[in-house]
Amino acid sequence: MAATKGQSISVSLASATCALLGGVTPAAVQAQEEPGWDFNTSLLYYGEDADRVQDLSISVLATRTFMDDRALTMGLTVDALTGATPNGGQYQAVPQTFTSPSGNAVFTVPAGTLALDDSFRDTRVAVSANWTQPFSRLYTFDAGLSASKEYDYMHLGANAKISRDFNQRNTTVSAGFAYAADSLNPVGGTPTPLTPMADVGDLSNRIGDQDKDVVDFVVGVTQVISRNLVVQANYSFSDSSGYLNDPYKIVSLVDGITGDVVPRTPAPGLQGPSHEYVFESRPDQRTKHSLYGQAKYYMNGKVLDASYRYMTDDWDIDSHTVDLRFRWPVGERSYFEPHLRYYTQTEANFYQVGLVDSVPLPMYASSDYRLGNFDAITAGLKYGWTTRNDNDMSVRLELYQQRGSIPADRLIGSQVGLFEYPDLDAVILQFSYRFGR
Amino acid sequence: MKIFVLVASLLVTAGCSSMGVEPWDRDVLAKDEMQLTTDALEAATDDHIYFSKEASSGGRGFGGGGCGCN
Numbered sequence: 001m002a003a004t005k006g007q008s009i010s011v012s013l014a015s016a017t018c019a020l021l022g023g024v025t026p027a028a029v030q031a032q033e034e035p036g037w038d039f040n041t042s043l044l045y046y047g048e049d050a051d052r053v054q055d056l057s058i059s060v061l062a063t064r065t066f067m068d069d070r071a072l073t074m075g076l077t078v079d080a081l082t083g084a085t086p087n088g089g090q091y092q093a094v095p096q097t098f099t100s101p102s103g104n105a106v107f108t109v110p111a112g113t114l115a116l117d118d119s120f121r122d123t124r125v126a127v128s129a130n131w132t133q134p135f136s137r138l139y140t141f142d143a144g145l146s147a148s149k150e151y152d153y154m155h156l157g158a159n160a161k162i163s164r165d166f167n168q169r170n171t172t173v174s175a176g177f178a179y180a181a182d183s184l185n186p187v188g189g190t191p192t193p194l195t196p197m198a199d200v201g202d203l204s205n206r207i208g209d210q211d212k213d214v215v216d217f218v219v220g221v222t223q224v225i226s227r228n229l230v231v232q233a234n235y236s237f238s239d240s241s242g243y244l245n246d247p248y249k250i251v252s253l254v255d256g257i258t259g260d261v262v263p264r265t266p267a268p269g270l271q272g273p274s275h276e277y278v279f280e281s282r283p284d285q286r287t288k289h290s291l292y293g294q295a296k297y298y299m300n301g302k303v304l305d306a307s308y309r310y311m312t313d314d315w316d317i318d319s320h321t322v323d324l325r326f327r328w329p330v331g332e333r334s335y336f337e338p339h340l341r342y343y344t345q346t347e348a349n350f351y352q353v354g355l356v357d358s359v360p361l362p363m364y365a366s367s368d369y370r371l372g373n374f375d376a377i378t379a380g381l382k383y384g385w386t387t388r389n390d391n392d393m394s395v396r397l398e399l400y401q402q403r404g405s406i407p408a409d410r411l412i413g414s415q416v417g418l419f420e421y422p423d424l425d426a427v428i429l430q431f432s433y434r435f436g437r
Numbered sequence: 438m439k440i441f442v443l444v445a446s447l448l449v450t451a452g453c454s455s456m457g458v459e460p461w462d463r464d465v466l467a468k469d470e471m472q473l474t475t476d477a478l479e480a481a482t483d484d485h486i487y488f489s490k491e492a493s494s495g496g497r498g499f500g501g502g503g504c505g506c507n
Contacts, residue, residue: 042479059478124504224458225457227464234496236495247505288500290493291496296471296473298465298468309496309497311496313492317492319493327475343487345492345493370491400490428486
């Protein structure tokens with residue numbers, strides 16, 4: 001009995017010592033960021049061909065690291081957007097006139113060309129703040145707020161994430177939640193879905209401001225496989241509800257035999273659309289599920305970053321995204337990084353080239369090219385270097401290309417010869433400068 | 438919280454526990470270029486561009502958004 005007691009005391013003493021050492025040792029060996037500021041800045045030009053959307057954007061991400069790996073990150077982005085965007089109207093062999101979104105002017109597109117609305121001009125300001133707080137040795141808690149404002153749109157969001165390390169920090173499991181409350185106040189008012197585009201000055205089908213709520217959940221595991229390989233897998237769920245339309249997008253009403261857009265005459269003395277168009281209508285709810293996997297592999301100084309994402313939603317859109325980056329050092333202080341991304345999506349079940357005017361309209365319809373069936377490729381090259389003051393600079397140039405299609409049996413009459421998917425070619429040029437570390 | 442820890446523990450015991458490296462073998466994994474997100478600003482830029490032009494978003498993190506993107 002005495003021996004047992006003696007043993008148990010020595011065991012207790014030993015474990016107490018271990019616990020003390022255990023409590024101290026990890027903090028001593030654990031890599032800690034030096035407290036201080038880190039600024040990540042960038043200047044971006046995004047330009048689409050054929051005078052479509054052009055964006056000049058400036059961003060700053062400032063991180064203040066404190067003792068014990070606590071950190072405050074604040075972000076600011078300002079976008080200046082101009083250019084034309086497809087409004088959804090289908091190709092016609094004759095010129096087409098549309099009423100602009102504001103409802104107080106018209107614009108005409110030439111025969112046989114893509115219906116582009118060039119009245120688009122906007123400035124977007126986005127801010128964010130995020131706090132990172134490690135606790136109980138193995139946990140990290142992150143919480144953040146975000147807001148952005150455009151002329152016709154406002155976003156407010158909050159998010160939180162908790163992570164826990166396992167297996168000597170070789171495994172990290174995390175779970176996050178985000179909520180966004182967005183509101184839209186489109187130029188000229190929100191059009192009632194499926195109502196006709198009206199003459200100039202007629203705003204009778206416009207309703208007030210609209211709301212959209214988005215709830216996101218993400219759970220993920222990050223796993224160190226070996227000294228050179230780390231992988232991550234995430235599942236995310238996203239639910240959007242409220243007004244999910246693009247208030248500026250329309251659908252053409254077409255003749256069921258000829259496929260031509262039905263002509264229309266504006267009221268006497270008024271300017272207005274030359275053909276029949278209705279405002280698009282999307283469901284007021286959308287649920288998305290995504291699976292994401294990423295691997296980073298180090299090979300003698302070179303780093304391969306490969307990721308894949310599968311997404312499916314209840315609008316019948318399925319997509320696959322493969323992203324590959326390869327960082328290739330050149331000397332001690334610079335590197336090249338080629339980037340290749342492939343994306344493919346199936347169309348939403350309410351995507352339409354046009355709606356036949358002789359049958360009752362469906363509940364949902366959109367001709368937004370972003371809801372159609374298309375593939376996209378991004379190919380780019382980045383060059384990065386460390387300056388004499390040990391700051392990081394990089395410049396990247398990328399080309400983004402979308403090519404879409406619609407099955408021939410979905411086209412009627414003149415659509416067969418005239419339909420063209422609003423394919424997209426864009427340039428991404430970004431200059432980044434990171435300093436303060 | 439309890440459910441989270443339980444699910445996390447199950448996931449971990451399911452097969453991850455035999456993988457990984459010792460703390461003193463983390464030299465490579467600690468490098469900037471081996472972080473899952475190397476450049477947060479570039480990642481945010483890309484997420485925003487593709488959110489605006491495609492029908493998918495998120496995956497790596499939250500779904501993004503916050504714009505009436507045209």
